[in-house]
Amino acid sequence: TANRNLQANRECTNIFNGITYYYNDANTANQMDDTLILMVKKGTSNLENLDTAGFTVSGGTTPSYGSGTGATLTFPAGTPQTWAHTYGIRRFWKVTSSKTLSTPIEVIFPFTKTDSADLDGSCAGAPLPVRMCYMYKTTSLVDPNPAGGFSGATSTSFNMYSNGSSPTATQWSLERVGSNVLYAHFMVSTIAGGGSVYYSYAFPVGTSYLQGKNSDIIIYPNPASNTWNITFDSPIEQGTYINIYSTDGKLVNTLPLNETGTTSIDASKLPVGMYYYKIVNSQNVLSGTLIKE
Numbered sequence: 001t002a003n004r005n006l007q008a009n010r011e012c013t014n015i016f017n018g019i020t021y022y023y024n025d026a027n028t029a030n031q032m033d034d035t036l037i038l039m040v041k042k043g044t045s046n047l048e049n050l051d052t053a054g055f056t057v058s059g060g061t062t063p064s065y066g067s068g069t070g071a072t073l074t075f076p077a078g079t080p081q082t083w084a085h086t087y088g089i090r091r092f093w094k095v096t097s098s099k100t101l102s103t104p105i106e107v108i109f110p111f112t113k114t115d116s117a118d119l120d121g122s123c124a125g126a127p128l129p130v131r132m133c134y135m136y137k138t139t140s141l142v143d144p145n146p147a148g149g150f151s152g153a154t155s156t157s158f159n160m161y162s163n164g165s166s167p168t169a170t171q172w173s174l175e176r177v178g179s180n181v182l183y184a185h186f187m188v189s190t191i192a193g194g195g196s197v198y199y200s201y202a203f204p205v206g207t208s209y210l211q212g213k214n215s216d217i218i219i220y221p222n223p224a225s226n227t228w229n230i231t232f233d234s235p236i237e238q239g240t241y242i243n244i245y246s247t248d249g250k251l252v253n254t255l256p257l258n259e260t261g262t263t264s265i266d267a268s269k270l271p272v273g274m275y276y277y278k279i280v281n282s283q284n285v286l287s288g289t290l291i292k293e
Contacts, residue, residue, distance in 0.1 A: 005060035022057040039108035046102045062147040065090040070122035071146040078155035086200040087122040088146040089115035094194030109184040132274045135161040137195035144194030223291035231262040240281040
């Protein structure tokens with residue numbers, strides 16, 4: 001549901017996995033109408049509970065949640081893992097707490113396929129692999145709502161996480177739960193603040209079309225493990241070439257494209273991840289995405 005801000009009013013801990021679940025309880029006999037907001041593995045930490053004055057757990061969605069477009073984010077200059085184009089999902093979490101944690105804890109943020117579909121709508125091309133996304137966590141003084149503009153924030157107001165195989169203080173891991181729900185796992189040393197999932201890249205993503213020659217472009221396979229093949233449905237201009245960039249804007253490959261037939265690009269030595277290409281001739285610049293798996 002769009003434009004909701006729910007505060008947790010019930011918490012329960014699973015004695016088998018050690019996870020504490022924070023719900024907004026609708027106060028009916030039907031637990032299906034309760035909303036899971038956040039999960040935490042407290043471990044031996046001194047984290048408060050919902051009965052503690054000043055400790056709150058909440059979550060929300062922006063007015064345009066489910067619109068098929070992500071929230072445009074503007075982080076302060078110098079914030080790591082942010083580039084020219086940055087979009088976030090339209091869901092966020094927030095915790096208020098006065099405690100200094102005695103030990104780092106694992107936080108688990110639930111989101112859905114609707115959230116990732118919103119992000120896809122602002123990153124044209126193939127559906128965005130969720131593992132290519134990042135996460136941000138704000139300090140206690142900065143509103144984590146992606147629609148709020150991060151008023152008063154500086155580049156040091158955020159902890160940023162890239163995706164990895166296990167949660168740490170600098171990376172988040174992905175867990176899929178059924179067909180529609182995803183969990184983002186990450187570690188924090190201070191729980192106060194909030195955050196969400198975002199994606200950032202250096203170059204705009206365009207459609208796979210070269211208007212100057214009216215030629216449709218076909219790239220296959222994409223994702224690829226070893227080789228991308230590029231072909232057009234009609235001859236292209238002599239001197240057309242392709243540049244391939246990593247998400248931080250570094251040029252990793254450049255080569256001319258065959259005027260007819262297929263051009264093969266070696267991807268075997270590139271790290272797994274998302275890349276951007278620019279196909280350039282005298283009349284056009286075409287941008288798009290490539291996935292190395």
